[in-house]
Amino acid sequence: MKLIEALNILKGLPSDAPKQRRVLLACGFTPLHLETYLGAYLALQDPEAGIRITTGLYGDLAGTLQSLDPSTVDHVVALIEWSDLDPRLGIRNLGGWHPRNLADIVESVENACAGLERTLLKVSGVVPVAVSMPTLALPPLFATSTCQAGAVEMRVRAAVVMLAANLSQKGVRIVNPQRLEEESPLANRSNMKGELATGFPFSLPHASTLAALLAALMSDAAPKKGIITDLDDTLWAGILGDDGVQGISWHLEHHSHIHGLYQQFLASLAGAGVLLGVASKNTASVVDQAFERGDLLLTKDSIFPVEANWGPKSASVGRILAAWNVAADSVVFIDDSPLEVAEVQAAFPDMECSVFPKNDPQAVLDLMKSLRAQFGKPTLTDDDELRLRSIRAASEWREAAHSEAENTDEFLKNAQATIQFDCSRNAADARAFELVNKTNQFNLNGRRYSESEWRGFLGDPAAFLLTASYKDKFGALGKVAVLLGTVRTQTIHVSSWVMSCRAFSRRVEYQCLKHLFETFDGADIVFDYQSTARNQPLQELMTKLVGSESRLSAARFHSLAPDLYHQVEGQVHA
Amino acid sequence: MPESMPEFELRLIRCFASVFPALSDDDIRTLDGSESGSWDSLSTVTLGAVIQEEFGIEIDPVQLPEMNSFEAFRAYLAEVLN
Numbered sequence: 327m328k329l330i331e332a333l334n335i336l337k338g339l340p341s342d343a344p345k346q347r348r349v350l351l352a353c354g355f356t357p358l359h360l361e362t363y364l365g366a367y368l369a370l371q372d373p374e375a376g377i378r379i380t381t382g383l384y385g386d387l388a389g390t391l392q393s394l395d396p397s398t399v400d401h402v403v404a405l406i407e408w409s410d411l412d413p414r415l416g417i418r419n420l421g422g423w424h425p426r427n428l429a430d431i432v433e434s435v436e437n438a439c440a441g442l443e444r445t446l447l448k449v450s451g452v453v454p455v456a457v458s459m460p461t462l463a464l465p466p467l468f469a470t471s472t473c474q475a476g477a478v479e480m481r482v483r484a485a486v487v488m489l490a491a492n493l494s495q496k497g498v499r500i501v502n503p504q505r506l507e508e509e510s511p512l513a514n515r516s517n518m519k520g521e522l523a524t525g526f527p528f529s530l531p532h533a534s535t536l537a538a539l540l541a542a543l544m545s546d547a548a549p550k551k552g553i554i555t556d557l558d559d560t561l562w563a564g565i566l567g568d569d570g571v572q573g574i575s576w577h578l579e580h581h582s583h584i585h586g587l588y589q590q591f592l593a594s595l596a597g598a599g600v601l602l603g604v605a606s607k608n609t610a611s612v613v614d615q616a617f618e619r620g621d622l623l624l625t626k627d628s629i630f631p632v633e634a635n636w637g638p639k640s641a642s643v644g645r646i647l648a649a650w651n652v653a654a655d656s657v658v659f660i661d662d663s664p665l666e667v668a669e670v671q672a673a674f675p676d677m678e679c680s681v682f683p684k685n686d687p688q689a690v691l692d693l694m695k696s697l698r699a700q701f702g703k704p705t706l707t708d709d710d711e712l713r714l715r716s717i718r719a720a721s722e723w724r725e726a727a728h729s730e731a732e733n734t735d736e737f738l739k740n741a742q743a744t745i746q747f748d749c750s751r752n753a754a755d756a757r758a759f760e761l762v763n764k765t766n767q768f769n770l771n772g773r774r775y776s777e778s779e780w781r782g783f784l785g786d787p788a789a790f791l792l793t794a795s796y797k798d799k800f801g802a803l804g805k806v807a808v809l810l811g812t813v814r815t816q817t818i819h820v821s822s823w824v825m826s827c828r829a830f831s832r833r834v835e836y837q838c839l840k841h842l843f844e845t846f847d848g849a850d851i852v853f854d855y856q857s858t859a860r861n862q863p864l865q866e867l868m869t870k871l872v873g874s875e876s877r878l879s880a881a882r883f884h885s886l887a888p889d890l891y892h893q894v895e896g897q898v899h900a
Numbered sequence: 901m902p903e904s905m906p907e908f909e910l911r912l913i914r915c916f917a918s919v920f921p922a923l924s925d926d927d928i929r930t931l932d933g934s935e936s937g938s939w940d941s942l943s944t945v946t947l948g949a950v951i952q953e954e955f956g957i958e959i960d961p962v963q964l965p966e967m968n969s970f971e972a973f974r975a976y977l978a979e980v981l982n
Contacts, residue, residue, distance in 0.1 A: 330950050333918035358942075359949055523961035524945050530953055 327534045329359055332366035336377075339369055343376035347776075349544075350394060351379050353405040354387040356525035363537030364403065371545055384525060385413075388438070391445045396452035400778035401544050404446060405458045405536075407527065408465075411438040411486070415464060417521060423467035428478045431467075435482050439489040450498045454777040456543035458501040458536060459490050462516050462527060497754070499543040499704060501536070510535040546776050548764045550678075550700045551652050552601035553592065554643055556661035557608060557616070557634075560682040561589060561624070566608055571615045576623070584687045589623035591694045596628040599710025600701050601650050601717065603631055605642035605659070605670075610634040630718045639666045640673035647674075649721055651827045658697065707757040709804035719801025720828040726800070727831060739891045743798040743832060747841050747896040750791055753784040758793050758808045765824035768835070768863045771856035773822055783821070788812040792845070794838055796829055803828050807838050816849040818842055823853070823864075835867060836887045841896065843880045851878045908955070908977055915950045916970060919943055933968030944968065955981070 347368055351357050365377045380399070382390025387410040394402065409416025412434040414423065421427075449455055470476035494500050510532045521527040528536070558565045563582030564574035576586035596602050602624075606613060613634040617626040626632070631649050633642035639661065647654060655676035661667050662682040671679040678700075683689035709716075727737055752758075763774050775783070783789055794807040806829035810822040820842075825835060842851060853876050857865050871886060872878050916928040920938060923931065933939035948964045951957075951973060957980055959967075967973050 329946075329953050330915060330918045333921075333946070333950065337918065337921040358945065362946075519958075519961050520949075523964070526945075530949060 327363065327366060327538070329362065329530055329534075332359075332362045332534070335366040335369050336362065339365075340374070340376055343374060345372075345375040346378050347372070347375050347401070348378045348399045349380070349401045349403060350390075350399045351381050351403050351405075352387055352390040352394075353382070354385050354407060354410040355405075355521075355527050356384060357381045358524065358526040359530060360405070360526070360528065360533045360537055363534050364541060367538050367541035368544065371541060371547070388441055388445060391442075391449060394449060396449060399453055400776060402449055402453055402455045403457075403540050403544070404442075404455060405540075406442065406460055406486075406489075407462055408460045410442075411435040411460070411482075414467070415482075417465055417518065417527075418525065423465075425469050428468065432478055432481045432485075436485045439485045443489055443492055446493055446498055447496055450493075450496065452781065454499070454544065454781075455493075456499045456501070456540050457490070457493060458506075458540060459486055459503065461501075461503075461506060461510075461532070461536060463512055497705065501539045501543065506535065506539060509539075546763065546774070548656075548760070549703050550600075550658060551656040552603060552646075552650055552658075553595065553697070553701075554603045554605050554646055554657060554659045555592065556639075556663070556666065556682065557604060557606040557613065559662040559684050560660060561585065561592075561604075562616075563684070566612055566616055571612070571619065574616065584684070584690045586623060588682075588690060588694070591697070593624045593628060595697070595701055596624070596714060597711060598701070598703070598706055599713045601652070601657075601714060602629045603646040603650070604629055604633060605639050605646065605661075606632075606634045607636055607639070608634045628714065630714055630721075638669060640670050643670050643674065643677075650717060658700065660693075705756050707760070707805075709757045712802060712804040715801055716803040716828055719798075719803060722800045723798070723832075735889060735891075738833065741798040741800070741832070741891070742893075743796065743891065744893045744895065745834060745837050745841075746795040747838075747845075747894065748793045748795070749845055749897065751784045751787075751789050752791060753781045755791060755793065757805045758791060758810075761805065761808045761826065762810065762822050762824050765826065766858075766860040767827050768823075768825040768830070768867075769858065769861045770820065770823040770864060771854055772858040772861060773854075773856075775822075783810065786812060788814055790846075792838070792842060794834060794841075796832065796834055798832075807834055809838060809842065813846045813848065816847065818846050818848040818851045819854070820851055821854045827863075830863065833888060833890055833892075837890050837892050837894065839871075839878070839883055840887065840890065841894065843883065845896070849880055851883075852876055853878070906978075908981055909974060911954060912951070912970070912974060912977060915947065915954055916973075918950060919947050928970055931970045939968065941965070947973070951977070957981075 349368065351361055351364060361379055361381060365379055368377050387404065387406065391404060409419065412431050413419040414421035414427065414431055446455055446457065464479065466472060468476050468479045490500050514529060515532040516527055517529045555561055562574040562576050562585050563580065566574055575582040576589060577583060592602055613632060631646055633645055635642065643659060647657065654674040657677055659667065659670050659677055659679040660682050662684045664681050667679045667681050670677065680693060683693065759780055784791060789812050792809040793805050795805045796803045807825040809820055811818060811820040839851065842848065855868050855876055913925050913928050916931065920928065944965060944967065948959050952959055955977065967976060
């Protein structure tokens with residue numbers, strides 16, 4: 327982004343927007359154009375919101391962070407440069423590069439890293455923090471030739487790497503140095519003239535790239551959810567119908583290794599909770615035989631559903647979306663045939679459809695990088711690995727329930743369902759946060775939370791976060807329902823309530839309310855209910871329970887609730 | 901807008917407008933930092949960066965603080981671009 331574009335974006339920002347994103351940009355240098363770029367990239371994420379960026383004192387990154395009042399910001403962005411770790415590592419300081427100073431520089435860097443780690447972890451306990459580790463080249467102060475990485479230099483770099491690793495492990499988001507290097511090569515990052523004249527050390531392209539990555543780390547946008555892949559000449563090399571089960575390949579010796587890498591990559595995504603489906607023009611029984619091969623890097627268990635037939639790909643894709651119950655814009659379709667890609671794209675304009683570049687290994691690697699960027703998430707939860715099995719179990723439930731529709735109670739009684747409730751104020755529950763921010767259909771009001779709003783809400787001593795995990799004889803669905811609210815006297819105020827569509831028709835919603843009444847000994851529940859364009863299932867329940875009111879008494883609930891057959895387990899944390 | 905106005909002057913006005921969004925084109929043409937309350941050292945640095953990027957030139961940091969009006973930038977560009 328050019329600087330003039332960034333300035334023009336900021337010019338168009340609403341000054342009186344009700345939603346303001348308040349960001350502390352903490353750095354030891356003059357933030358100047360970086361502040362402009364950061365504001366512009368944040369504005370692009372949410373054009374309706376205002377942006378308010380505050381900065382700290384020049385040359386005092388640690389002091390800026392230590393003096394922060396976390397209640398005044400929604401995000402903290404910290405840019406660490408070498409001079410913040412020891413001023414002698416910057417070019418605006420003449421503290422001496424004599425070899426006898428080097429040991430002291432190492433010690434100083436290690437101490438500064440330890441101090442920053444303590445401060446940043448403290449801040450990150452209250453507000454989300456994004457950090458950029460030093461991006462500029464170290465000056466030529468070390469005694470070794472610039473061809474050689476000496477022990478002193480390596481110790482300085484190691485201290486920074488350990489700082490990044492320790493912060494990342496505790497949930498602080500770190501700018502990926504490899505991605506930064508790809509987009510802003512080291513040689514093009516600094517602006518010596520500008521740094522000496524104004525204290526701003528970055529070239530404009532580098533400032534823009536860095537700001538874009540930092541803004542991406544602060545984004546609340548949900549990652550995509552599923553990939554639908556073709557098989558022949560995509561998941562493997564060869565045409566199953568022509569070459570046979572033993573004729574398809576994905577190995578170096580067959581010059582088809584790139585397909586093996588693709589399988590390995592998809593298995594990695596599946597392990598991280600990404601849904602994988604197959605849409606292939608093939609005979610289903612032959613596809614089943616192919617998936618029996620023990621050397622496949624992606625097992626059939628990782629894929630659901632497999633649509634192998636001779637109908638249009640778009641019809642297969644439609645059935646997969648229905649089985650997953652996700653929108654087309656959350657899914658990527660991949661096929662080696664441009665014709666098939668065009669056919670699916672025409673049927674699902676919001677879906678990202680990509681041709682698998684089977685003859686270009688570098689392009690396949692680039693495709694995988696692009697997919698990782700779209701499907702990556704800051705942290706993995708136990709539910710991520712469970713997701714596909716959970717969808718498969720829900721599908722089996724629907725089939726069984728459909729065949730026994732005449733006696734629903736009998737079916738539910740025999741399902742051997744267990745609901746595990748957990749009541750806490752645990753803002754670190756990533757699955758609960760994710761569910762609230764992505765569920766549309768069973769959603770009390772459609773409200774979404776930024777990380778800082780979420781933490782702020784649960785910081786209230788009267789707040790509660792009730793989650794429900796579900797399993798039955800068809801399998802475990804994982805964490806399926808979340809209720810967020812406050813309790814004052816005997817009134818339970820529910821601000822958010824979401825439930826995964828996988829848990830529909832199991833009376834989990836009634837068990838949630840029953841548990842809420844019992845846990846808090848409540849006389850009434852008041853709902854922050856709001857109808858939305860997509861929360862029809864919730865609207866139907868609310869009509870049944872409260873009509874046009876927003877308050878539900880315990881007595882009314884017990885008179886309306888159907889019989890519940892779940893075994894209930896519960897934990898309450900202070 | 902005068903038809904004879906060189907293209908670079910139009911581009912220069914766009915640069916100024918990004919830094920001084922409240923000013924009209926006419927106000928920008930007569931803008932003088934020594935008389936304008938909205939022009940400060942940050943404006944000079946930002947303008948310098950925008951203009952360098954837009955015109956693909958490098959302004960000597962020593963000269964930059966002296967360029968405190970639209971006319972000063974216009975004259976500098978006219979000389980550098982010719």
